[in-house]
Amino acid sequence: MDNIKKDNTEQKILEAAHAVFIKKGMDGARMQEIADEAGINKSLLHYYFRSKQKLFEAIFRKIFASAFPNISRLMLSHRPIEIKIGMFIDQYIDLLTNNPYLPNFILKEINRDPQSLAKAISQPELNSHEVLSSINKQGINPREIFQMFENEMKAGNIKKMNPADLMANILGLSIFPFAAKPLLTIMFFNGDKKAYNNFLKDRKKTVKEFVLNSIMINK
């Protein structure tokens, strides 16, 4: 069998499906559109992936995994807490800047079908060779990160608070401007896209300042 050709087609399908699904979501995407994007016959989609659902699940796991880069490795490393939080915000906003459709896709799909989410977490990324380097293969384990936060609090390095709140705050501050892009562009910047982009450009700095101002203990 011609593995090269097979892999090529499968790869083309995956890339096309990724592009279409992330733009339109599961409901909005059309199999014909994916086929066109891949430059192949629609039936081939069903030949390689039995149904739209199966194809979507394959893509969803990838996209979902890419939305959570190796947080754990960074967060559990031995650096000062303010450095770790700062680096995380930097990396996360960089990720969102390069993949601005990510938040919208994730939010839409986890609300449309929360089951997929559980599945994606329990069966993370089984693909053989082309695993994105940024994926945390063990899945994300927030409890370890929460524990680390609590240790820093006990050590008196940051103010005491619910670690889930701290994590949610960091994520919310990072993600919101991307998820609500059209809203902010129109309401805050009167439709001026350049003004919105300038706002985004400074966002890494301002989020870091905002978070650290809030949680660092004045010495």
Place this chain on the structure above:
Amino acid sequence: MDNIKKDNTEQKILEAAHAVFIKKGMDGARMQEIADEAGINKSLLHYYFRSKQKLFEAIFRKIFASAFPNISRLMLSHRPIEIKIGMFIDQYIDLLTNNPYLPNFILKEINRDPQSLAKAISQPELNSHEVLSSINKQGINPREIFQMFENEMKAGNIKKMNPADLMANILGLSIFPFAAKPLLTIMFFNGDKKAYNNFLKDRKKTVKEFVLNSIMINK
């Protein structure tokens, strides 16, 4: 003409459409489902509202308006800034607690069709009698609020920062836990819904502390 009957049917349609659209969104909603929910024939939907699009727009404006309670009146009132921000966070999280599907609906639709958003802002809520009391009829004007923030900064009451950042931070911190409910329930609380609800219960307090800790100037 029998205005009572007409109003009744129209009202039933609006309520049914509201319920279905907020659950499924424009793409996922079915005219038949709305008709069933209202207990009427599907053709009646087209009799009262010409098309699905028209019906959706009528509902969208209402839902969108309800998502922005009279921020301006509160924010421009003569109270200390920390009180105003605290009250706003209280009110907003209360609103989201009572309408947990709001963030998901708004985020989904403003990204699906940003045009509607512009329309909803420029043509806010023209309905005659049953205008929600919480709606700011003039629409929201963030620039006035930004100006107020800047005045407080100049007066040395809060730290200097981009007012758009401050507003985005307050909104993001408030909205994110609701928009990402399934994600947080599974990843943070291991699927334990009670733990998620407890988290939400304290959220007003923790968001207020987080924001004020960050922006208040130590005296």
Place this chain on the structure above:
DNA sequence: TCTATTTTTGACCAGCTGGTTAAATCAATT
């Protein structure tokens, strides 16, 4: 070259969706 297997295609289908239409029902006026 001939055969067997895999890959690709085009034609097709059942089911659902938003929407239309003509007829039936209802309510008010005369």
Place this chain on the structure above:
DNA sequence: AATTGATTTAACCAGCTGGTCAAAAATAGA
């Protein structure tokens, strides 16, 4: 009771969607 106009219904339709299938094309092995 008859007329008129608004409201409601049932039946229907065109178009699209995911999916199937048999045949064709490509490939690999003998």
